[in-house]
Amino acid sequence: MATQLKCTQCGEWGEDLDRCPSCAALRQVHSTFANQENPNRHKAFEMPTMEWNTDPQISAWKRSLINTGKAMHWMVLAVGGAIAWMAYWVAV
């Protein structure tokens, strides 16, 4: 059975998921988890990984500054993670 959707513009019911068959108004997508045609949203959750900035529009010295910051950020996260991990084993 097809889902019937009510148009917010004209109040007519229809089966088309993208637009209203009566007045052709586009339907609004409300779901947070709906994949909105964005390839970055295909996975609900993905572990972040270290990625160097390779944007050619940013000049080389600025990029090295950004990448140094990224490396330091991950070091801070690694130290923080190590302390949290040790605290867990002390508490247990």
Ligand SMILES: [Zn+2]
């Ligand atoms: Zn309509």
